[in-house]
Amino acid sequence: MTEKEVANFLAEHGVRPSAQRVAIYHLLHSKRHHLTADEILQALPSHLVGVTRMTVYNSLNLFVNNGIVRTVADYETARRYDANTSPHAHFKCTDCGKIFDIPLSREPSLPEIPNGFSVKEAQLYVTGKCHSCS
């Protein structure tokens, strides 16, 4: 995705594409890692002066609210963000700490949800040892 394509993509999803937001989404989308806000802040190009941790958090929250980024259900570390919104599970290696995307053919099936509850998102989160650690 080029920066121009990112700008169009953001605009299509109701996010005004400021230079900072384009850079943040571009980073998250191109790295294909599950970055924390701090990792994003450190990796941003240095010409983006004035980008603070707050800017990064605000942009990420906006992306999440607009459905183009989701957070990873990994509560052992800081919140991680994911620009891959296609159905996939996360496999976290308990040895090296890497998180792998495992494709799913459909969203994971839900337990029976009681009346009065509404579901926003369901994630499949698996821990174990990856191929290099086992």
Ligand SMILES: [Zn+2]
């Ligand atoms: Zn591993």
Ligand SMILES: [Zn+2]
């Ligand atoms: Zn992922």
